[in-house]
Amino acid sequence: MAALVDKYSDTLFKIALYRVNDRSDAEDLVQETFIAAHRAAESFQGKSSEKTWLLGILKHKILDHYRSKMNGIQGQTDRFNEDEEEFDKSGHWKKSPRSWHKTPESELDQKEFLLVLRQCLSYLPLHQREAFVLREIDGFESEEICKNNGFSPTNLWVMLHRARLKLRGCLESNWFKRS
Amino acid sequence: MGKIMLSCKEAAQFVSQELDQPLHKGDRFKMVLHLIMCRVCSCYRKQLNFLHGILGRVSSDFDDASVNEGAHLSQEAKTRIKDRINDSSPHH
Numbered sequence: 001m002a003a004l005v006d007k008y009s010d011t012l013f014k015i016a017l018y019r020v021n022d023r024s025d026a027e028d029l030v031q032e033t034f035i036a037a038h039r040a041a042e043s044f045q046g047k048s049s050e051k052t053w054l055l056g057i058l059k060h061k062i063l064d065h066y067r068s069k070m071n072g073i074q075g076q077t078d079r080f081n082e083d084e085e086e087f088d089k090s091g092h093w094k095k096s097p098r099s100w101h102k103t104p105e106s107e108l109d110q111k112e113f114l115l116v117l118r119q120c121l122s123y124l125p126l127h128q129r130e131a132f133v134l135r136e137i138d139g140f141e142s143e144e145i146c147k148n149n150g151f152s153p154t155n156l157w158v159m160l161h162r163a164r165l166k167l168r169g170c171l172e173s174n175w176f177k178r179s
Numbered sequence: 180m181g182k183i184m185l186s187c188k189e190a191a192q193f194v195s196q197e198l199d200q201p202l203h204k205g206d207r208f209k210m211v212l213h214l215i216m217c218r219v220c221s222c223y224r225k226q227l228n229f230l231h232g233i234l235g236r237v238s239s240d241f242d243d244a245s246v247n248e249g250a251h252l253s254q255e256a257k258t259r260i261k262d263r264i265n266d267s268s269p270h271h
Contacts, residue, residue, distance in 0.1 A: 002261050009260065010251040017250050027252065031260045038264045091186025096219040097226055114237060135199065136234040142199045153200065161195040168226050 001038045008051060009034070012058050018118075019062050019133070021126075029065060033058045059138050066130055067149050086165050097168065100176045113175060120170035124163050131156060132163035185213045187220050194224045198231050 009030055016026035036057050037044075044053055088094055121129050134140045135156075146156055185193070193202055193210040202210065214221045252260075 001264050005257055005260050005264070009257055013252045014250050027256050030252065030256075031263055034260055034264055035267050038267060087186075087188040087191075091188035093187050093219055093223075097223040099222055100226060100229065117237075136231060137237070139235050157192075157196050157199060160199060161192055164195050164227055164230070165191065168223070168230070171230075172226075 001034065001041065004037070004050060004054070005034055008054055011051070012054060015055070016058060016062065019130075020065060025065065029058060029061050032061050036061070063134060063138075063140060063145070063148050066134070086169065095169070098172065098176075100172070116171065116175045117167075120167050120174065123170060124166055128159050128163040128166075131159040132167070135160060183209060183212065185209050187213075187217060190214065190217065190220045191223060194220065194227060198227060 012030045012033060013026055016029040017023060020026055020029065033054060037054055040057075044050075048056075086094060121133065124132065131145065134145050135142065142153060142156055145151065146153055151159075190210055190213040193206055194214075196202060197207070197210070201207075214224060
């Protein structure tokens with residue numbers, strides 16, 4: 001396990017730091033990841049790479065981490081039908097979404113797209129960004145996120161809805177319009 | 180059942196929600212009815228489906244495209260982690 005620490009701890013640390021934005025918390029998450037990996041080492045069957053295995057553990061640790069961080073903000077979570085800046089008072093789009101004329105495959109080839117995506121994600125409030133990343137990028141099911149973080153399904157849907165609205169607008173302005 | 184015709188704002192909520200949870204029949208009916216008549220919301224749905232489709236597959240690239248390129252763990256931190264691993268071994 002010491003060899004894995006030397007090989008992968010910097011990679012895991014970078015990812016954890018991006019996700020929690022705190023060096024101390026990120027270091028704790030990396031440590032917890034390796035301890036959990038050490039305890040589960042016998043169950044690692046080599047079906048995935050060591051890096052993928054460690055990343056999977058780290059992502060669950062991040063999910064756990066947000067349980068405590070997000071509990072405090074539940075009361076502040078927006079509700080459906082509160083004002084959203086994308087719509088006018090009659091519920092019409094202020095700025096209509098336009099066709100992107102893109103296929104997923106063409107975008108995946110472009111690293112630059114991921115950088116723009118990360119930049120757009122950074123503009124979201126922390127709780128919306130984390131809900132979005134856990135759901136859409138890490139691929140956790142809604143039930144799992146709710147159970148872990150103590151959200152009601154409605155809380156989560158609102159956060160995801162807001163995140164998607166803002167992200168869509170940001171990507172349209174900073175990527176799809178120019179490409 | 181409430182009103183049949185949704186506003187774009189209401190339809191957009193259902194468009195997002197259906198990515199996470201099957202909608203109730205009545206809500207889905209109202210959403211589809213709105214989408215048939217509203218090209219803008221229909222476009223919004225395509226955009227969300229597009230993002231939903233690619234994001235699950237970019238997970239590892241997303242992690243690697245790090246904005247913390249220069250960040251690394253100190254040698255002390257790595258030593259501390261190794262010590263903690265040893266402490267957590269069953270024979271300790």
